[in-house]
Amino acid sequence: MSGSTHLLVLGGTEFVGRAVVEEALARGWDVTVFNRGRAEPPPGVTALRGDRADPDGLAALDGGTWDLVVDTWSAAPVAVRDAARLLAGRARHYAYISSRSVYRWPMPAGLTEDGPVVDASPDAGPTEYANDKRGGELAAQAEFGAERTLLVRCGLILGPWENVGRLPWWLNRAARGGTVPAPGPRDLPLQYIDARDLAIWTLDAAERELSGPYDLVSPPGHTSIGELLDLCVHVTGSAAELRWLDPEAVEAAGVAPWTELPLWTPPGEFHDALHGSDVSKALAAGLRCRPAAETVADTWAWLAGRDGVLPDRPPRAALGLDAEAETRLLSAR
Incomplete structure (x- = not known):
């Protein structure tokens, strides 16, 4: 691909997804959003409709190609699996917005990305939030490969559109x-992390093709x-x-x-x-709050x-x- 960066946001109308879309548009990127259409995305995007929970819910994505994908899904990991499987040959890099909830309890002060995580499956239906997010991580990595998958483990998220x-x-x-x-x-x-700072860091990191987990909260x-x-x-x-x-x-x-x-x-x-949280890894990778x-x-x-x-x-x-x-x-x- 040449010219503007082509970004696909799975979601894109609410809070974090909206912040990602607005940041990408501010950069002059070509942005496509895919969602159920229950809320209007910011103007200037290509809007595709579909329900990831339906058997044929991803049909609108058939035939498209993108540079980067950002996925904000928070429910059944199988939905991440199916989307990532469809897109694995159509995009260069997949950024999954995850959560620090994936770490096993207790989570001591100073915990880093090396901390133990909960058990989960990429093929599961909806369970508990922590297991869903960890399952989503595994699903994205299974389809795109660990080297093409960025896992953004957010803590408390604040900011406009919360x-x-x-x-x-x-x-x-x-x-x-x-x-x-x-x-x-x-x-x-x-x-905490301001959703706009989350968006800036995620798009920068995805563009640089960073991979693996990063905890994302303020220092x-x-x-x-x-x-x-x-x-x-x-x-x-x-x-x-x-x-x-x-x-x-x-x-x-x-x-x-x-x-x-x-x-x-x-x-x-x-x-x-x-x-x-110890966020030294994200700070070294350019996080600014x-x-x-x-x-x-x-x-x-x-x-x-x-x-x-x-x-x-x-x-x-x-x-x-x-x-x-x-x-x-x-x-x-």
């Missing part, structure tokens, strides 16, 4: 004002829960007051980390697993433009505090 609702929940809550329960300690470190010390929540108050322009609470007070109030208090987990094993202030401000600008409403996505448990839980927290000492 449809999970973690950072958006804190932004919406800060915008409402009043006293906001803030789980501490304030200097508790957080590691240690990039931000803290205190900085992130302060930024939420600042960018929304509200008069919200953060009331900081010790982890013990949160536990005593019966409030669940991570779900009722999105982004936050108390110090300990789970926190080490989420926010203790924008300041937390930019991620928070841009996410608020996007969210405010939608009147605080998240994009539709498959049902999942609601995140954030309800009024009763917030009252219990604010009464905690």
